[in-house]
Amino acid sequence: MRDEVATAPLTLKDIARQAGVSLATVDRVLHNRPGVRPDTVRRVREAIERNSFQPHVAAAELARGRARRFAFVMPSGPNLFMQQIEAYLGEMAGWLAARRLSVEMIATDVFDANALADCLEQLAGDYDGVAVVALDHPSVRAAINDLVDGGTEVVTLVSDVPSSRRHHYVGIDNIAAGRTAGALVGRLVGARRGKVAIIAGSLALRDHAERIFGFNQVMASEFAGLEVLQVEEGRDDDAQSEALAARLLRDHPDMVGLYNVGAGTPGVARALSESGRDKEVIFVGHDVTVLTRKLLLSGVMDAAISQNPGHEARAAVRVLLALARGEPILSEQEQIRIDIVMRDNLP
Amino acid sequence: MRDEVATAPLTLKDIARQAGVSLATVDRVLHNRPGVRPDTVRRVREAIERNSFQPHVAAAELARGRARRFAFVMPSGPNLFMQQIEAYLGEMAGWLAARRLSVEMIATDVFDANALADCLEQLAGDYDGVAVVALDHPSVRAAINDLVDGGTEVVTLVSDVPSSRRHHYVGIDNIAAGRTAGALVGRLVGARRGKVAIIAGSLALRDHAERIFGFNQVMASEFAGLEVLQVEEGRDDDAQSEALAARLLRDHPDMVGLYNVGAGTPGVARALSESGRDKEVIFVGHDVTVLTRKLLLSGVMDAAISQNPGHEARAAVRVLLALARGEPILSEQEQIRIDIVMRDNLP
DNA sequence: CTCAAAATGAGTTGCGTACCTCAAAAACCC
DNA sequence: GGGTTTTTGAGGTACGCAACTCATTTTGAG
Numbered sequence: 001m002r003d004e005v006a007t008a009p010l011t012l013k014d015i016a017r018q019a020g021v022s023l024a025t026v027d028r029v030l031h032n033r034p035g036v037r038p039d040t041v042r043r044v045r046e047a048i049e050r051n052s053f054q055p056h057v058a059a060a061e062l063a064r065g066r067a068r069r070f071a072f073v074m075p076s077g078p079n080l081f082m083q084q085i086e087a088y089l090g091e092m093a094g095w096l097a098a099r100r101l102s103v104e105m106i107a108t109d110v111f112d113a114n115a116l117a118d119c120l121e122q123l124a125g126d127y128d129g130v131a132v133v134a135l136d137h138p139s140v141r142a143a144i145n146d147l148v149d150g151g152t153e154v155v156t157l158v159s160d161v162p163s164s165r166r167h168h169y170v171g172i173d174n175i176a177a178g179r180t181a182g183a184l185v186g187r188l189v190g191a192r193r194g195k196v197a198i199i200a201g202s203l204a205l206r207d208h209a210e211r212i213f214g215f216n217q218v219m220a221s222e223f224a225g226l227e228v229l230q231v232e233e234g235r236d237d238d239a240q241s242e243a244l245a246a247r248l249l250r251d252h253p254d255m256v257g258l259y260n261v262g263a264g265t266p267g268v269a270r271a272l273s274e275s276g277r278d279k280e281v282i283f284v285g286h287d288v289t290v291l292t293r294k295l296l297l298s299g300v301m302d303a304a305i306s307q308n309p310g311h312e313a314r315a316a317v318r319v320l321l322a323l324a325r326g327e328p329i330l331s332e333q334e335q336i337r338i339d340i341v342m343r344d345n346l347p
Numbered sequence: 348m349r350d351e352v353a354t355a356p357l358t359l360k361d362i363a364r365q366a367g368v369s370l371a372t373v374d375r376v377l378h379n380r381p382g383v384r385p386d387t388v389r390r391v392r393e394a395i396e397r398n399s400f401q402p403h404v405a406a407a408e409l410a411r412g413r414a415r416r417f418a419f420v421m422p423s424g425p426n427l428f429m430q431q432i433e434a435y436l437g438e439m440a441g442w443l444a445a446r447r448l449s450v451e452m453i454a455t456d457v458f459d460a461n462a463l464a465d466c467l468e469q470l471a472g473d474y475d476g477v478a479v480v481a482l483d484h485p486s487v488r489a490a491i492n493d494l495v496d497g498g499t500e501v502v503t504l505v506s507d508v509p510s511s512r513r514h515h516y517v518g519i520d521n522i523a524a525g526r527t528a529g530a531l532v533g534r535l536v537g538a539r540r541g542k543v544a545i546i547a548g549s550l551a552l553r554d555h556a557e558r559i560f561g562f563n564q565v566m567a568s569e570f571a572g573l574e575v576l577q578v579e580e581g582r583d584d585d586a587q588s589e590a591l592a593a594r595l596l597r598d599h600p601d602m603v604g605l606y607n608v609g610a611g612t613p614g615v616a617r618a619l620s621e622s623g624r625d626k627e628v629i630f631v632g633h634d635v636t637v638l639t640r641k642l643l644l645s646g647v648m649d650a651a652i653s654q655n656p657g658h659e660a661r662a663a664v665r666v667l668l669a670l671a672r673g674e675p676i677l678s679e680q681e682q683i684r685i686d687i688v689m690r691d692n693l694p
Numbered sequence: 695c696t697c698a699a700a701a702t703g704a705g706t707t708g709c710g711t712a713c714c715t716c717a718a719a720a721a722c723c724c
Numbered sequence: 725g726g727g728t729t730t731t732t733g734a735g736g737t738a739c740g741c742a743a744c745t746c747a748t749t750t751t752g753a754g
Contacts, residue, residue, distance in 0.1 A: 009414065009447070011740060022703045027742070035701060037751090054444040059740035061405035062709045067356065094675055097401040100356070179691035187649075190537030218691065302534075310679050328441055332657045337694055340687035344526035344565065347684055358710060369733045374712070382731060384721090406710035409739045701750065712738085720731065 010053050019047035030055070057325065067100040070320050071123055072157070073132040075110035080263070080289050081158075081309055082133070088313040096317070103317065113137035120147060129153035129320035131170070134161045136206050153323040157316050158307070159207050167323050170316045172307045172336045174207045178214025178261075180338055181284050184303050185215075185257040186223035188282045193225045194256035197248045201236035201262030208261045211286075215259055226257065234264045242267030249275045260285040269295045288341050296343050306339040308347075357400050366394040377402070404672065414447040417667050418470055419504070420479040422457035427610070427636050428505075428656060429480070435660040443664070450664065460484035467494060476500035476667035478517070481508045483553050500670040504663050505654070506554050514670050517663045519654045519683045521554045525561025525608075527685055528631050531650045532562075532604040533570035535629045540572045541603035544595045548583035548609030555608045558633075562606055573604065581611045589614030596622045607632040616642045635688050643690050653686040655694075 016026045021044060028036045029044040036044075047053075072089070074082045089096075089103055096103060104127075108119045113135050120143035123130055130147060134140055134156045144164040147154050153167055160169040185196060196219065200208045212231055219228050232248065234241035241264030249255060249271060258281050260268045265285040272278045278300045285292060288306045295301035315334045322329050341347070363373045368391060375383050376391040383391075394400075419436070421429045436443075436450055443450060451474075455466045460482050467490035470477055477494060481487055481503045491511040494501050502515040509516070532543060543566065547555045559578055566575050579595065581588035588611030596602060596618060605628050607615045612632040619625045625647045632639060635653045642648035662681045669676050688694070 013740085022705095023741095024704075024744095025702060028702090031742080033743095037701065040701080052444070054441060056409070056447060056740055057445045058405040058408035058447075059709095060742075062403070062409055062711085062739090063741040063743080065709060065742080088679070091679065092677065094401060095677065097399070098404045098674060100403060100405075176691055180689065183689055183691045187535055188537075190535075192538075214691075308684075314677070314680055327445060330439065330442065330661070332435070332438065333661055335694070337655075337686065338692040339684065340689065340692060342527065342530055342687065344523055344530045344561075345685040345687060347682070360710085370711095371714095371734075372732060375732090378712080380713095384731065387731080403710055406739090407712075409709090409741090410711040410713080412712080412739060696754090697752105698754105699750105699752085701748100703748075704746090706745080707743090709742090710739105714736085714738105716734090718731105718733075720729105722729070723727085724725100 010051050012053075012055070015044065015047045015051065015053055018051070019044045057327070060325070061099070067102060068128040068321070068324055069126065070101065070103045070129045070131065070317065071106050071127045072103060072316070073106045073108060073116070073119060073123075073130060074157075075133055076107035081287055084289070084309040085157075085313045088310040089317070091310075092314065092317065099321070101317070101321065110135055113139050116140050117143035120144065123147065124150045124152065127152060128324050129155070131155050131157045131316040131320060133157050134159050134164075134166075136161050136163070140164075153320050155316055155319050155323075157312060159205075168319045168329065168334070170312055170319060170334065170336060172338050174210035175214035175217075177286075177305050177307075177338050178211035178216075179218045180214075180340060181211065181259050181286075181303075181305050182215040182218030183222070184305075184340065185259055185282050185284050186219060186226060188284075188302055189223075189226065189256045192256050194254040195227045195229055195252045196257035196259065197229045197245075197252065197255055198231045199234050199241055199244055199248075199258070199260045199262075199264070199268060200231050201264070202233055203231065205262070211261050215261075229255075234260075234262070234267075236263035238264050238267035240264065240267070242271045244268075245271035246275070249277060249281075255281055257282045258284070262286065265295070265301070266291045269300050273300055288339075288347065293346060296341065296346060299343070302342070304341045306341050307336050308339060312336055357398050359400075359402070362391070362394045362398065362400055365398070366391045404674070407672070408446070414449060415475040415668070415671055416473065417448065417450045417476045417478065417664065418453050418474045419450060419663070420453045420455060420463070420466060420470075420477060421504075422480055423454035428634055431636070431656040432504075432660045435657040436664070438657075439661065439664065446668075448664070448668065457482055460486050463487050464490035467491065470494065471497045471499065474499055475671050476502070478502050478504045478663040478667060480504050481506050481511075481513075483508050483510070487511075500667050502663055502666050502670075504659060506552075515666045515676065515681070517659055517666060517681065517683060519685050521557035522561040522564075524633075524652050524654075524685050525558035525563075526565045527561075527687060528558065528606050528633075528652050529562040529565030530569070531631050531652075531687065532606055532629050533566060533573060535631075535649055536570075536573065536603045539603050541601040542574045542576055542599045543604035543606065544576045544592075544599065544602055545578045546581050546588055546591055546595075546605070546607045546609075546611070546615060547578050548611070549580055550578065552609070558608050562608075576602075578608075581607075581609070581614075583610035585611050585614035587611065587614070589618045591615075592618035593622070596624060596628075602628055604629045605631070609633065612642070612648070613638045616647050620647055635686075635694065640693060643688065643693060646690070649689070651688045653688050654683050655686060659683055 016023045109115050117139040141164040148165045155168040156166050158171045232244045234244050245268040282302050284303045286305050292304050363370045456462050464486040488511045495512045501513045503513050505518045507516040579591045581591050592615040629649050631650050633652050639651050
């Protein structure tokens with residue numbers, strides 16, 4: 001009992017013969033070159049459809065000659081998550097080399113919209129594709145659109161600019177991530193009542209704001225017994241976050257839940273441990289790093305919401321490559337899932 | 348501030364020149380063909396190392412000519428999970444065709460070790476790679492080893508045969524999955540006390556047994572307040588599982604948790620809903636399907652442990668392809684994660 | 695009908711590798 | 725030293741497509 005799923009041993013020559021035209025004409029149609037009558041275009045297209053012909057990527061890749069260059073535009077500074085993405089790109093080095101792809105990292109101040117926009121503008125023409133950890137700002141949007149118009153493939157990474165004409169967004173739905181965090185805190189707190197604190201990096205960051213929105217949504221609709229405190233901003237900094245958490249714990253002896261929206265998790269965890277209340281306060285944060293790993297294992301942290309950075313790095317490269325080649329994107333594959341990571345399913 | 352990650356514009360001709368030999372000799376070394384002095388082999392290898400040369404996959408693929416054939420050996424019968432895998436392979440049709448890969452589905456009775464072994468033996472020589480939902484049995488192990496010896500790449504899918512010489516296992520760690528389920532049930536039950544029931548497909552299935560093992564491990568060590576009932580076997584069947592669940596609910600009014608290890612989740616859910624105790628009994632099962640999706644959304648089901656079937660299908664194909672090409676495997680990419688899926692992070 | 699413009703055919707070259715043949719050179723044996 | 729075997733070189737062909745040239749045919753406008 002065998003069931004064929006896919007085959008395609010045809011070549012362009014076969015298509016040309018079937019369409020009753022020459023190879024040159026098929027080539028013109030395939031690459032949208034001018035000088036072909038609409039009727040002829042139709043005949044060729046039909047022959048391609050009829051045989052569900054797919055150009056042999058290996059042959060196409062070999063024939064085009066020049067290598068492809070991709071750029072990853074990422075925030076400068078000691079950001080662990082970004083370092084991880086870079087590390088994962090490094091692991092792909094062999095894969096990239098075998099496909100004659102080069103990936104270059106470009107660091108900019110991601111909080112400065114104009115600097116980011118300038119940086120993007122400078123890339124025009126030099127790269128076949130750009131992945132950018134974007135900032136949703138008019139000048140960045142314009143820069144992205146300019147790149148797209150110039151023929152560069154653009155994907156946004158981690159943080160989206162939905163209003164731009166970027167070809168793809170590689171990252172999670174942050175509202176859903178916040179909802180997930182909320183549901184976890186609420187459910188793990190259980191029947192107890194008390195207060196829930198939120199520490200974010202900055203409310204000006206789109207992803208943080210969205211997470212908080214989702215978190216509050218769930219808390220309001222499903223966990224009426226829990227009172228959500230005003231959001232505190234820790235600037236994604238360990239020391240600041242620790243101080244904030246310590247103060248919150250002191251001021252609210254009835255705190256039962258704590259959600260850290262951005263970075264600074266180690267600091268928050270320290271405050272929690274030193275208060276001696278790490279077992280009673282449910283603590284949920286984001287991203288699995290060496291540090292959060294330990295916190296999950298020791299039980300200080302109850303769950304981490306994670307967007308797999310390795311997956312994001314690879315997905316960005318794959319999407320850029322598929323776009324550049326004109327291949328369809330396997331959307332299910334490239335979609336970044338919201339991972340709930342607890343002690344027993346640590347990757 | 349730019350930082351190169353990977354490049355490789357060299358060709359075999361460059362390697363030949365650097366090593367002071369001809370293209371033919373480089374070719375001989377690269378493909379382990381005989382007739383080259385050890386010293387010459389070393390020189391060529393060094394030149395390859397020194398330049399971290401990577402053959403251009405597109406060129407290699409084009410040159411080898413013939414297409415590759417892969418076989419997926421899967422259980423016959425109306426298994427939703429397997430249908431999903433097949434569906435995802437269908438979605439890859441374009442991707443496969445563009446690479447001149449063919450994937451064929453072969454159905455067998457996966458519970459009959461000898462039938463499975465026979466089926467595998469018949470594939471020898473016809474396929475470049477085989478992915479098999481295996482059964483851990485001596486004759487299956489022998490069949491897998493025979494395939495490997497015959498030069499066929501073999502990966503086990505979903506269910507492993509660790510003692511065989513298969514090249515790779517695409518699936519999750521089922522003990523960890525069971526542990527995760529246990530931790531979820533225990534934590535979501537919260538401070539309450541009572542009984543926890545387990546319904547499995549069959550204790551003879553390796554993956555089910557492992558999940559139960561992990562589940563019990565966690566319950567024993569961390570949730571002493573919960574009494575785990577004896578495992579019931581529902582044969583992965585909806586009706587049987589429903590009857591079992593109904594009986595368990597009747598016999599144990601103090602049941603607070605329910606873990607369904609295999610299929611049959613809709614049946615269990617029906618029993619739970621009809622008992623009117625779906626809100627108080629924490630229900631954790633496996634896999635996200637159209638049906639479990641609804642159950643998660645309605646709240647009957649509290650969490651699903653999921654191994655992404657789309658990921659498994661694609662990973663199996665990618666691994667087989669990488670093995671056939673002699674490329675390294677991106678292990679982090681191909682590792683199947685244990686997904687915790689709750690209402691708010693439904694994919 | 696004429697002539698220019700548009701459309702098409704026929705052909706070439708090259709991409710980097712696999713795989714093959716045959717001859718020449720080197721190494722080895724006695 | 726001669727003869728044999730092993731090792732190496734040189735070269736060719738093929739893979740399927742991209743990208744190009746140039747000649748030829750077809751089309752449409754006037």
